[in-house]
Amino acid sequence: MAAISREEVAHLARLSRLAVTDEELDRFAGQLDVILQSVARIGDVAADDIPPTSHSVPLTNVYRDDVVQPSLKQEDVLAGAPDAAEGRFRVPRILDEEE
Amino acid sequence: MSTTVLPTYDDAVARYEPVIGLETHVELGTNTKMFCGCPTEFGAEPNTQTCPVCLGLPGALPVANRAGIEATIRIGLALNCDIAEWCRMARKNYFYPDMPKNFQTSQYDEPLCVDGYVDVDVDGETFRIEIERVHLEEDTGKSLHVGGATGRIHGATESLVDYNRAGIPLVEIVTKPVTGLGARAPEVARAYVTELRDIIRSLDVSDVRMEQGSLRCDVNTSLNKPGEEWGTRTEAKNVNSLRSVERAVRSEIIRQSGILDAGGSILQETRHFQEDTGDTRPGRSKETATDYRYFPEPDLVPIAPDPAWVAELKAALPEKPSVKRARLREEWGISEVDMQSVANAGAVELIEETIAAGASPAGARKWWMGELARRANETGVELAAVGASPAQVAQLQALVDEGKINDKLARQVLEGVVAGEGDPAQVMSARGLEVVSDTGALQAAVDEAIAANPDVAAKIRDGKVAAAGALVGAVMKTTRGQADAKTVRELILARLS
Ligand SMILES: [Zn+2]
Numbered sequence: 001m002a003a004i005s006r007e008e009v010a011h012l013a014r015l016s017r018l019a020v021t022d023e024e025l026d027r028f029a030g031q032l033d034v035i036l037q038s039v040a041r042i043g044d045v046a047a048d049d050i051p052p053t054s055h056s057v058p059l060t061n062v063y064r065d066d067v068v069q070p071s072l073k074q075e076d077v078l079a080g081a082p083d084a085a086e087g088r089f090r091v092p093r094i095l096d097e098e099e
Numbered sequence: 100m101s102t103t104v105l106p107t108y109d110d111a112v113a114r115y116e117p118v119i120g121l122e123t124h125v126e127l128g129t130n131t132k133m134f135c136g137c138p139t140e141f142g143a144e145p146n147t148q149t150c151p152v153c154l155g156l157p158g159a160l161p162v163a164n165r166a167g168i169e170a171t172i173r174i175g176l177a178l179n180c181d182i183a184e185w186c187r188m189a190r191k192n193y194f195y196p197d198m199p200k201n202f203q204t205s206q207y208d209e210p211l212c213v214d215g216y217v218d219v220d221v222d223g224e225t226f227r228i229e230i231e232r233v234h235l236e237e238d239t240g241k242s243l244h245v246g247g248a249t250g251r252i253h254g255a256t257e258s259l260v261d262y263n264r265a266g267i268p269l270v271e272i273v274t275k276p277v278t279g280l281g282a283r284a285p286e287v288a289r290a291y292v293t294e295l296r297d298i299i300r301s302l303d304v305s306d307v308r309m310e311q312g313s314l315r316c317d318v319n320t321s322l323n324k325p326g327e328e329w330g331t332r333t334e335a336k337n338v339n340s341l342r343s344v345e346r347a348v349r350s351e352i353i354r355q356s357g358i359l360d361a362g363g364s365i366l367q368e369t370r371h372f373q374e375d376t377g378d379t380r381p382g383r384s385k386e387t388a389t390d391y392r393y394f395p396e397p398d399l400v401p402i403a404p405d406p407a408w409v410a411e412l413k414a415a416l417p418e419k420p421s422v423k424r425a426r427l428r429e430e431w432g433i434s435e436v437d438m439q440s441v442a443n444a445g446a447v448e449l450i451e452e453t454i455a456a457g458a459s460p461a462g463a464r465k466w467w468m469g470e471l472a473r474r475a476n477e478t479g480v481e482l483a484a485v486g487a488s489p490a491q492v493a494q495l496q497a498l499v500d501e502g503k504i505n506d507k508l509a510r511q512v513l514e515g516v517v518a519g520e521g522d523p524a525q526v527m528s529a530r531g532l533e534v535v536s537d538t539g540a541l542q543a544a545v546d547e548a549i550a551a552n553p554d555v556a557a558k559i560r561d562g563k564v565a566a567a568g569a570l571v572g573a574v575m576k577t578t579r580g581q582a583d584a585k586t587v588r589e590l591i592l593a594r595l596s
Contacts, residue, residue, distance in 0.1 A: 015194060061404075061405075063163050063164065065165060066167075072150055090260075
């Protein structure tokens with residue numbers, strides 16, 4: 001059985017604000033399925049004596065002091081932006097009209 | 100659009116029981132952001148307080164700010180919470196340009212603080228608001244929507260985004276659903292946010308200014324018929340003042356009641372509170388928790404506060420605002436009800452500072468709770484933002500005490516102060532509001548009044564002292580109120596004895 005359905009891929013694409021064609025949906029669903037099934041194999045070796053691991057290093061409480069470090073210059077920040085105006089990133093309207 | 104006939108508030112709460120829940124965001128006043136060293140100062144040029152970490156540039160790695168962790172724990176302790184022995188940050192994934200990383204670093208099922216409570220007093224009755232969780236996250240960038248109605252998301256064709264705010268530590272405080280409030284729900288909601296603000300302000304971890312957005316509140320409201328299950332809730336966002344908290348709950352109760360009365364059902368949705376009309380309108384449809392695909396943040400190691408450190412922080416908590424109010428009530432010699440209105444008006448610190456600046460408790464309270472409270476209410480701003488400072492109010496009262504102005508003139512002086520014309524003494528001279536203390540000028544006005552009212556003068560000469568009031572009125576009229584009524588009366592009686 002597939003680990004991810006075509007509908008789930010379509011849903012994720014919608015959440016990610018990606019316009020995905022029908023043909024791409026089929027292709028991505030297949031590709032993602034291979035990835036998920038491969039990752040799922042880790043579950044096969046996880047026994048009760050192996051706790052779920054979110055961090056590979058056995059560290060806690062790594063903090064820095066509340067001291068200001070230099071920020072980037074505005075022109076540098078915006079240099080990589082597709083579009084900018086008034087010192088800000090310019091992006092298309094995101095939400096559909098709701099009223 | 101809707102043809103529903105809205106019931107009155109009284110009818111609504113007679114038929115339905117409201118359940119409310121509040122999610123409050125507090126922007127911490129740390130020097131730097133939560134996961135990078137960028138400064139957090141308000142009002143800087145756009146995108147000048149950003150770096151690879153808070154811009155989400157590839158390869159940038161976050162490191163948590165100790166001050167942000169400490170402030171969150173202190174807030175949790177002040178709200179009577181348990182502090183987690185071990186917890187993790189989580190990624191909340193969503194694609195919206197206010198977060199350049201495409202996720203917000205937050206906490207999910209492992210909040211730093213859990214299970215607390217806040218007791219709030221409304222008209223002498225105490226309500227316990229239970230706190231479900233207090234967690235740490237980061238603020239988002241600020242979008243300016245252009246092309247449609249200014250600043251509004253609806254109708255905008257594009258957005259301009261500033262990431263100076265992105266990454267500033269934000270503490271979210273979530274209550275458990277609060278039931279059994281009945282008609283008091285809107286007032287209790289407001290009192291809770293007020294108490295929360297006072298508690299956090301006492302910790303000195305945030306300036307908790309609603310009008311500046313460092314304290315933000317989302318209000319959940321649902322209605323159910325008595326004895327029935329809880330109804331579907333809506334979430335009102337954009338609630339930007341204490342007064343709006345109360346208005347938002349109230350208007351949602353009325354709106355939902357109208358729909359339920361007509362046999363309709365409530366849509367679970369996010370709504371935007373409208374400051375001008377006091378009601379809510381539909382907002383962006385919310386993605387569900389599963390859509391956010393939370394997972395533990397791999398780039399930040401777990402937080403495991405040392406119990407000794409937590410105990411130390413707990414021992415060092417400042418006086419609780421409720422305890423402080425009890426103390427000040429004693430010192431000021433006022434009733435519990437009066438103290439409550441002072442607290443509800445957000446005037447405790449203002450009055451305290453006014454007294455520290457030299458005013459008497461009664462004098463300080465008179466102006467903040469009278470003229471200034473009225474003005475704040477009329478213009479819909481917080482008392483602290485009304486335009487007069489504690490030092491100015493103290494100076495105003497001093498001018499009254501020195502006899503330079505009377506209460507009536509003082510109100511005009513205050514009007515000038517609020518309008519930004521300067522300190523009370525400056526406004527008094529600039530507007531020429533000083534009491535006529537020139538005895539010669541007053542004497543002339545008194546003589547004039549006696550000459551114009553021979554009948555009244557005769558009565559006073561015959562010993563009917565009460566009649567002097569009419570002459571005092573005449574003198575106050577010719578001096579346009581700028582005379583001290585007591586002095587005038589003395590002058591009249593001296594002349595006619
Ligand atoms: Zn940064």
